Amino acid sequence: MNTPMNLSGARALAVGAGLTLALAMGAAPTAAMAEVRVGTTDVTVKADISNVSFKAPTVIPFAAKADGTLVGPSDKTITIDNLSAYGIHVTNMKVTAKNDWTIVADAKTGSAQNSIDFKVGPDKAEKDASSATQTTGLDLSKDANFDMKYQGIADGTDKIKLSVSGHVARVTRDIYHATGTGDQVASITWTVEPGAHATS
Amino acid sequence: MSAKKPPRLAGLGRRKKLVVVCLAIVCALIAVGLYAWQSQPVPEAGASVTTAEGKSRQEIQDELDAIVRDNMMTISVAPVAQLQEGGKLRVNVQNVQDNKFPQRFRVIQNDETIYESGVVEAGKTVETCPAGDIQEGEAYIEIQALDAKTYDTHGNPTRVKVRVAQAEG
Numbered sequence: 001m002n003t004p005m006n007l008s009g010a011r012a013l014a015v016g017a018g019l020t021l022a023l024a025m026g027a028a029p030t031a032a033m034a035e036v037r038v039g040t041t042d043v044t045v046k047a048d049i050s051n052v053s054f055k056a057p058t059v060i061p062f063a064a065k066a067d068g069t070l071v072g073p074s075d076k077t078i079t080i081d082n083l084s085a086y087g088i089h090v091t092n093m094k095v096t097a098k099n100d101w102t103i104v105a106d107a108k109t110g111s112a113q114n115s116i117d118f119k120v121g122p123d124k125a126e127k128d129a130s131s132a133t134q135t136t137g138l139d140l141s142k143d144a145n146f147d148m149k150y151q152g153i154a155d156g157t158d159k160i161k162l163s164v165s166g167h168v169a170r171v172t173r174d175i176y177h178a179t180g181t182g183d184q185v186a187s188i189t190w191t192v193e194p195g196a197h198a199t200s
Numbered sequence: 201m202s203a204k205k206p207p208r209l210a211g212l213g214r215r216k217k218l219v220v221v222c223l224a225i226v227c228a229l230i231a232v233g234l235y236a237w238q239s240q241p242v243p244e245a246g247a248s249v250t251t252a253e254g255k256s257r258q259e260i261q262d263e264l265d266a267i268v269r270d271n272m273m274t275i276s277v278a279p280v281a282q283l284q285e286g287g288k289l290r291v292n293v294q295n296v297q298d299n300k301f302p303q304r305f306r307v308i309q310n311d312e313t314i315y316e317s318g319v320v321e322a323g324k325t326v327e328t329c330p331a332g333d334i335q336e337g338e339a340y341i342e343i344q345a346l347d348a349k350t351y352d353t354h355g356n357p358t359r360v361k362v363r364v365a366q367a368e369g
Contacts, residue, residue, distance in 0.1 A: 050278075051276040051277055051278055051279070051292055051294060052276070052277060052278075052279040052360060053274060053275065053276040053294075053296075054274070054275055055272050055273065055274045055275070056272070056273060056275060056358050057268050057271060057272055057273075057355075057356075058271045058272070058273050058301065058345045058354060058355030058356055059246060059247070059248065059267065059268065059271040059355045059356065060246070060247045060248075060268070060356075061247075061248050061249075061250070061264050061267045061268065062247065062248065062249045062250075062264075063249070063250055063255075063260045063263075063264060064249050064250070070249065071257060071260045071261060071264070072261075072264060073261060073264040073265045073267070073268045074261055074264075074265055076265075077264075077265040077268045077269060078265075078268050083274065083276075091361060092359075095247075098246060116249070118247070129247075168249060175249055175250055182248035182249055182250035183248055183249055183250065184246050184247070184248045185246070185247045185248055185249050186246055186247040187246040187247070187356050187357070188246065188247055188356045189342075189356060189357050189358065189359060190356070190358050190359070191340065191358075191359040191360070191361055192275075192358065192359070192360050192361070193360070193361035194279045
């Protein structure tokens, strides 16, 4: 298992030593410094080249009820989990239709066969898949709902829980599939970036 | 000459019949097992849909949750891709040991694939790859899970936005 970057162990010691040094310099200035003014040392930190790590689902399965309503996995299960010592953010979601499925805003309207509408995203911030089918995907870079804070934060915001919902209509494809597996409807490409959402 | 088989040979015939019957039972059990195995609701890939007749919502969701749990994957790459001497790019793509899937990755800049890797098995790391014509600035590393047996693509790819920079002195 990969060990994500964190500030424990040797690195924490190094940072601690730096802080201690800075405090010592402030608390015990030399005579020459004391005559002029107390010196200050900025202590800064930035992400180094250690890896950004996170866990994401490779599949989002739906089950279709007879009335076309889709049932998805629970949001406790379908998550993107930050495994890094700093925040990360989903900046884009791109949806590509597969296997003759047509991704629309509302499957119940229109006349296309094998129509599907679905939404996916954090609770109350679900994104319509049909709005993410354009070549550039759906820009989420300014959406704070897709922020994940550092791994292990007490309030659980180191992950985003994805809610899913949707409908199918006029299905001619054999969604039982010959082998009993599901039929691929779409591919969703998430883009993740270190850091929080853009503010401007 | 008698047409009757001697008792010893007749016993051998019964044993043969018994062996044939046992083999037939074993074959039937294997066939039933294979059918049951193939009937598991495992999705093909990506976002997929199957039917939900005859099950409660909780039963359906429990099955879907199990599928998701079986298909989670850890992605780990360097957030800063360093241009190094000798035309190398340090990407440090780690397919962590716990992952169930081999991976393949692409380095993308301005919608062009700069580099596409071979199969990266779980537990392996690709530290550097050819830099090609990549420039300093924004780029993406796209990770694709692969089927462990066929190496066909499995599920959704995930991209990580990285910064390409010259390696420091």
